[in-house]
Amino acid sequence: xxxxxxxxxxxxxxxxxxxxxxxxxxxxxxxxxxxxxxxxxxxxxxxxxxxxxxxxxxxxxxxxxxxxxxxxxxxxxxxxxxxxxxxxxxxxxxxxxxxxxxxxxxxxxxxxxxxxxxxxxxxxxxxxxxxxxxxxxxxxxxxxxxxxxxxxxxxxxxxxxxxxxxxxxxxxxxxxxxxxxxxxxxxxxxxxxxxxxxxxxxxxxxxxxxxxxxxxxxxxxxxxxxxxxxxxxxxxxxxxxxxxxxxxxxxxxxxxxxxxxxxxxxxxxxxxxxxxxxxxxxxxxxxxxxxxxxxxxxxxxxxxxxxxxxxxxxxxxxxxxxxxxxxxxxxxxxxxxxxxx
Amino acid sequence: xxxxxxxxxxxxxxxxxxxxxxxxxxxxxxxxxxxxxxxxxxxxxxxxxxxxxxxxxxxxxxxxxxxxxxxxxxxxxxxxxxxxxxxxxxxxxxxxxxxxxxxxxxxxxxxxxxxxxxxxxxxxxxxxxxxxxxxxxxxxxxxxxxxxxxxxxxxxxxxxxxxxxxxxxxxxxxxxxxxxxxxxxxxxxxxxxxxxxxxxxxxxxxxxxxxxxxxxxxxxxxxxxxxxxxxxxxxxxxxxxxxxxxxxxxxxxxxxxxxxxxxxxxxxxxxxxxxxxxxxxxxxxxxxxxxxxxxxxxxxxxxxxxxxxxxxxxxxxxxxxxxxxxxxxxxxxxxxxxxxxxxxxxxxxxxxxxxxxxxxxxxxxxxxxxxxxxxxxxxxxxxxxxxxxxxxxxxxxxxxxxxxxxxxxxxxxxxxxxxxxxxxxxxxxxxxxxxxxxxxxxxxxxxxxxxxxxxxxxxxxxxxxxxxxxxxxxxxxxxxxxxxxxxxxxxxxxxxxxxxxxxxxxxxxxxxxxxxxxxxxxxxxxxxxxxxxxxxxxxxxxxxxxxxxxxxxxxxxxxxxxxxxxxxxxxxxxxxxxxxxxxxxxxxxxxxxxxxxxxxxxxxxxxxxxxxxxxxxxxxxxxx
Numbered sequence: 001x002x003x004x005x006x007x008x009x010x011x012x013x014x015x016x017x018x019x020x021x022x023x024x025x026x027x028x029x030x031x032x033x034x035x036x037x038x039x040x041x042x043x044x045x046x047x048x049x050x051x052x053x054x055x056x057x058x059x060x061x062x063x064x065x066x067x068x069x070x071x072x073x074x075x076x077x078x079x080x081x082x083x084x085x086x087x088x089x090x091x092x093x094x095x096x097x098x099x100x101x102x103x104x105x106x107x108x109x110x111x112x113x114x115x116x117x118x119x120x121x122x123x124x125x126x127x128x129x130x131x132x133x134x135x136x137x138x139x140x141x142x143x144x145x146x147x148x149x150x151x152x153x154x155x156x157x158x159x160x161x162x163x164x165x166x167x168x169x170x171x172x173x174x175x176x177x178x179x180x181x182x183x184x185x186x187x188x189x190x191x192x193x194x195x196x197x198x199x200x201x202x203x204x205x206x207x208x209x210x211x212x213x214x215x216x217x218x219x220x221x222x223x224x225x226x227x228x229x230x231x232x233x234x235x236x237x238x239x240x241x242x243x244x245x246x247x248x249x250x251x252x253x254x255x256x257x258x259x260x261x262x263x264x265x266x267x268x269x270x271x272x273x274x275x276x277x278x279x280x281x282x283x284x285x286x287x288x289x290x291x292x293x294x295x296x297x298x299x300x301x302x303x304x305x306x307x308x309x310x311x312x313x314x315x316x317x318x319x320x321x322x323x324x325x326x327x328x329x330x331x332x333x334x335x336x337x338x339x340x341x
Numbered sequence: 342x343x344x345x346x347x348x349x350x351x352x353x354x355x356x357x358x359x360x361x362x363x364x365x366x367x368x369x370x371x372x373x374x375x376x377x378x379x380x381x382x383x384x385x386x387x388x389x390x391x392x393x394x395x396x397x398x399x400x401x402x403x404x405x406x407x408x409x410x411x412x413x414x415x416x417x418x419x420x421x422x423x424x425x426x427x428x429x430x431x432x433x434x435x436x437x438x439x440x441x442x443x444x445x446x447x448x449x450x451x452x453x454x455x456x457x458x459x460x461x462x463x464x465x466x467x468x469x470x471x472x473x474x475x476x477x478x479x480x481x482x483x484x485x486x487x488x489x490x491x492x493x494x495x496x497x498x499x500x501x502x503x504x505x506x507x508x509x510x511x512x513x514x515x516x517x518x519x520x521x522x523x524x525x526x527x528x529x530x531x532x533x534x535x536x537x538x539x540x541x542x543x544x545x546x547x548x549x550x551x552x553x554x555x556x557x558x559x560x561x562x563x564x565x566x567x568x569x570x571x572x573x574x575x576x577x578x579x580x581x582x583x584x585x586x587x588x589x590x591x592x593x594x595x596x597x598x599x600x601x602x603x604x605x606x607x608x609x610x611x612x613x614x615x616x617x618x619x620x621x622x623x624x625x626x627x628x629x630x631x632x633x634x635x636x637x638x639x640x641x642x643x644x645x646x647x648x649x650x651x652x653x654x655x656x657x658x659x660x661x662x663x664x665x666x667x668x669x670x671x672x673x674x675x676x677x678x679x680x681x682x683x684x685x686x687x688x689x690x691x692x693x694x695x696x697x698x699x700x701x702x703x704x705x706x707x708x709x710x711x712x713x714x715x716x717x718x719x720x721x722x723x724x725x726x727x728x729x730x731x732x733x734x735x736x737x738x739x740x741x742x743x744x745x746x747x748x749x750x751x752x753x754x755x756x757x758x759x760x761x762x763x764x765x766x767x768x769x770x771x772x773x774x775x776x777x778x779x780x781x782x783x784x785x786x787x788x789x790x791x792x793x794x795x796x797x798x799x800x801x802x803x804x805x806x807x808x809x810x811x812x813x814x815x816x817x818x819x820x821x822x823x824x825x826x827x828x829x830x831x832x833x834x835x836x837x838x839x840x841x842x843x844x845x846x847x848x849x850x851x852x853x854x855x856x857x858x859x860x861x862x863x864x865x866x867x868x869x870x871x872x873x874x875x876x877x878x879x880x881x882x883x884x885x886x887x888x889x890x891x892x893x894x895x896x897x898x899x900x901x902x903x904x905x906x907x908x909x910x911x912x913x914x915x916x917x918x919x920x921x922x923x924x925x926x927x928x929x930x931x932x933x934x935x936x937x938x939x940x941x942x943x944x945x946x947x948x949x950x951x952x953x954x955x956x957x958x959x960x961x962x963x964x965x
Contacts (some may be wrong), residue, residue: 015705024784025732050729050735080739104740132735153737153778177778179733187464262709264726285725291706307706316728339705340665 016061016338018068022047025080025332026056026164029321031090040065041324042111043334044099046082048316052077052324056085056101058111061338063327068338073116078103083135089142090323102135106150108162121165137178141230143186151178153192157202171206173199182227182235182285192222192237198248212253213246215239226270231277238282245270245282247294260292262305268315274322281328285314289330291341309339360391360512361414363530369516370394371455375463375470377511385463385470392417392455394517420452424459479505481522503527519801560567582805598675650839741781742799830932847916887958889951894943896921898954902962904935911964915957919949
């Protein structure tokens, strides 16, 4: 017992904590190194205040000195909490970093180092007046970085060409609100919805979609989806009010290959490891972040995680970026922590 | 020392067993035979080995089990197999790895270390085995973990390593504890088990007894140590504080605390002062080993009485601990890690596994323990996935509902569900959400239908819709009544028409429009006209009847004429020309007869007479 607390004390030396004045939800880690200091990593944090006035703050993290710097100028206002934040993928060869946020619209911002952040465009899909169905999530395509696919509560998904600022395609994806979406390849994406299904869409055949999985109890919403970018056969999803992380193989639809059931209460976020095809991290209401290694053959008792981290309160967000493969970022209440893997 | 080694020919297959017996008898962790390579002259490579250390998969771990010699041999075999399979895998990545009885996950750190040793080669004179061969004497390295990497680079496992030349190579044996240098031990091994006659100068039987006794002490101490050095029921390597807990240093399997201090290989020299006192107690050896240690770090001294002196042990720990410098794995473990990464085709600590990972103190993560309910977790009484649900369910509503329709309403609904973190709560939220969603959808539809709606909020939508509806109703009535009049004319029921129309002008009027409309118009009510107004109205509906009546500035014009296209416009034009500001126009067409009532106000300076107006209007009416 004491060993492990002493242990965790020691290990806390390697976690970097940032305390924010407000509760946090959305989080993104930049793939583009800062121009001023190439070891600084930019992290964007979105607030979660149940009110109109919310903010997005951009910080820099230095993995060498384990320090986090805030920038006064790099703070944006956002109406209501941003539901997701994401930096442009590393394949974008732009000089300045682009940050995308989803909320009422998909907004793009240009981050000019520590100097300023300017809005670039507001992508509004609505043809009539101002009303546009609010977005629950989006994903930025790594291979075709001009493509962003968004999903919304109006059951549709829209693929944007952000260079033109126009919608390439809009699909009615599900029977119910769509909660999360992820690109697989340049033209393939998958989404999860309140109707309890994971569907895979191919832009070459917009009429049809494949159901990869449906929640066992009908109409249990699936809340989050993560597609393993290192091994595109595998996806992970979480259900509402469930402590399970369901791992799916797209070659074998409807049958999960594994259910990772070691959280002691519901799971809130999942992220595949950017440097390995067999590792995944999950975090939940039990304040734990668990790293799992998926074996080729699971034992009869299920799969155990290989390591764990206990935070101070329920962890709501988890990001594991290819830009910082040794660090996992978590957000709980009003803190963000960077954990060394 | 004069050693006489009998280079007896020994069949290789016995070597394995011999090693096994040898290492087990002194209860050390492993024995390796480095043989001079046939392929590369002048190089020592792995010949044979026996692993006697801790094994992970056995739940009840004792470090030494003499009767399980079979198991031990098998284990070593399996480790060898595994090494081979992994290296095959590395060499030709396409080939499937031949299956080994063990898989990487099953190994303890010590086993890993042992396995990795299989990859090492030493030049003569390089490394501990190399120098041993070169010198031709046995070497005993204490504090191997803090040894200079030139001397001993595989410093992860053993704290004490002994090498002695044997046949065409070097036998290396190691243990994860600190064992005081004892040449008699070596003799003991050689003599008893490897059957090499070994004569030690100045040896007397008495002494050898004592030495044997020492050896026995070793064993006893090992036995009586409350926690065997290598106990690990689970892979809990993560105890960097093992050293500082006051437990014997032997407890930590992995030597996390790599001391910055270097220690040199002991050669057969006299010890420095710190040591001599201790050692002299146990071995009155003026002639034997001494160690030059740069940092006078005490190893666990073994006293004559066989008791371990905990106090000095503590000192040792403290000193060790204070010398803990930042792990510089690169230098010390370069080979180890590179081999490991080759074997596993990756260099990321995550994948290298907990073996490597946890020896890096840097990770924030700890090994997962199943029963590790270390934190008596305060199970949250709130809704599960509360924030996530809010982000997905409520935040989008906030956008739709707008500022006026407050989110508090919605969140109040959720509060009802919140304390019930179970089925009921969830379905409450769900049904609430559905209801709201339906409402919002319908509002949006309404908005798209009614053209006059500009704002998004529900209240304005409803207001605009009400207005629009009323306007539509007016139009409908208007149209309906004019249709009826038309019908009435064709059927010749003027009275009906008159009766049907309700008007404010009294019964004189024919073909009235809607009252409600006139009510809305902000015109002064000229219905109540002064009696001095003269007007004549014909009832019979003959064509071309024009009546103009004037009341101060207000004019009432009633026209009845034949309908033709554009006549209405022309009449209005005329009225305009005559400087009449018409604020009320009612018209209806029945049976081709236009009945028009205009209320207007005279604007302009010159008053126009009634007759003028009448004439003008007549002209229009008569035009064909």
